[in-house]
Amino acid sequence: MPTPTIRHRTLKLAGGCTAVLLALSACSSSDSGSSAGSAAASASGGASSAASASAGASGTAANVTGTVTVFAAASLKEAFTTIGTQFEAAHPGTKVVFNFAGSDALAASIVNGAPADVFAAASPATMKTVTDKGDAVGTPQTFVRNQLAIATVPGKPQHIATLQDLAEPGLKVVLCAKEVPCGAAAQKALAAGNVQVTPVSYEQDVKDALTEVELQEADASLVYQTDVKSAAGKVDGVNFAEAASAINDYPIATLTHAPNSAGAQAFVAQVESAEGQKVLSDAGFLSA
Missing domain, CATH: 3.40.190.10 (Periplasmic binding protein-like II)
Structure with a gap:
């Protein structure tokens, strides 16, 4: 990979x-x-x-x-x-x-x-x-x-419904860099769900991570619920239980x-x- x-x-x-x-x-x-x-x-x-x-x-x-x-x-x-x-x-x-x-x-x-x-x-x-x-x-x-959500390409063509789905082979996932707040929260959520994801890129802020999905350069990204809401129509959102362990x-x-x-x-x-x-x-x- x-x-x-x-x-x-x-x-x-x-x-x-x-x-x-x-x-x-x-x-x-x-x-x-x-x-x-x-x-x-x-x-x-x-x-x-x-x-x-x-x-x-x-x-x-x-x-x-x-x-x-x-x-x-x-x-x-x-x-x-x-x-x-x-x-x-x-x-x-x-x-x-x-x-x-x-x-x-x-x-x-x-x-x-x-x-x-x-x-x-x-x-x-x-x-x-x-x-x-x-x-x-x-x-x-x-x-x-603020709380995390999964942003996906509209229509969820990869059928992403849970945090665990982000570990599927071939799925292009983007995460925020670990040192920024959205990245640190993502790492906590993934650990809580015992999910291992190898992203195609780490982005330096949450808007950059969101943009990758908006442009369909990635299938999914972990961003905030507020970002999914602000991009309504450009991405779909998926809430997941593990997000409750990583509220900022x-x-x-x-x-x-x-x-x-x-x-x-x-x-x-x-x-x-x-x-x-x-x-x-x-x-x-x-x-x-």
């Missing part, structure tokens, strides 16, 4: 920001686009209540201005883009810039000096990289949880050297508000 390849599409971007400490615009050019303002304008309907929720962390909405830079796990892309739009509507004149990538790569960028205001990780282990260096303010708070907590923190500390606090408040939590719940995340 061929040796699995390890891909570095997203890692190259985050690592590049680390190595040369590029200007903020370079980091924010990851797969998120630029600001949250490009998301659907419908999110602005809750602007008044969102402003009230955010004001508790920053004094008043009027105190929050400028750009807020958020480094967030790739699996948060859709939900956080919507929350960013809500935030901008609640705080006129602000702009949220996202860098979505693998949590380990983002943590490495932060501890090496990349400018950011907020870090939202897909596991406590990757957040610990930041807290151990004193780069997070206070104790990071878990704001949601998602912590969020403001950063010690945040260029916009007031904006950082307000963004975290928006994520933790009723409006923010509804967006995350609608995306398929589990409550903390």
Whole structure:
């Protein structure tokens, strides 16, 4: 069986920001686009209540201005883009810039000096990289949880119905790299089911693993339930019992050297508000 390849599409971007400490615009050019303002304008309907929720962390909405830079796990892309739009509507004149990538790569960028205001990780282990260096303010708070599912080519042509089916000979399976949260969770789930899988490749974040199935370059991949939901129509999802043994907590923190500390606090408040939590719940995340 061929040796699995390890891909570095997203890692190259985050690592590049680390190595040369590029200007903020370079980091924010990851797969998120630029600001949250490009998301659907419908999110602005809750602007008044969102402003009230955010004001508790920053004094008043009027105190929050400028750009807020958020480094967030790739699996948060859709939900956080919507929350960013809500935030901008609640705080006129602000702009949220996202860098979505693998949590380990983002943590490495932060501890090496990349400018950011907020870090939202897909596991406590990757957040610990930041807290151990004193780069997070206070104790990071878990704001949601996430659970794995199997993403398959639409119609399940390989008849994948269980985790054990991923071990079938000839099946092309893609996994996240073991050092990233989705990869660590996948290894726990496979161990719980006593399933041995030799993937055709290891991907550096969960969106890359999902894309391989969307493009039908792979038959199946272990991703999060939220990713299966976001790719509805492009992949089919299969839930499996072993996923319960590998649920990931998602912590969020403001950063010690945040260029916009007031904006950082307000963004975290928006994520933790009723409006923010509804967006995350609608995306398929589990409550903390």
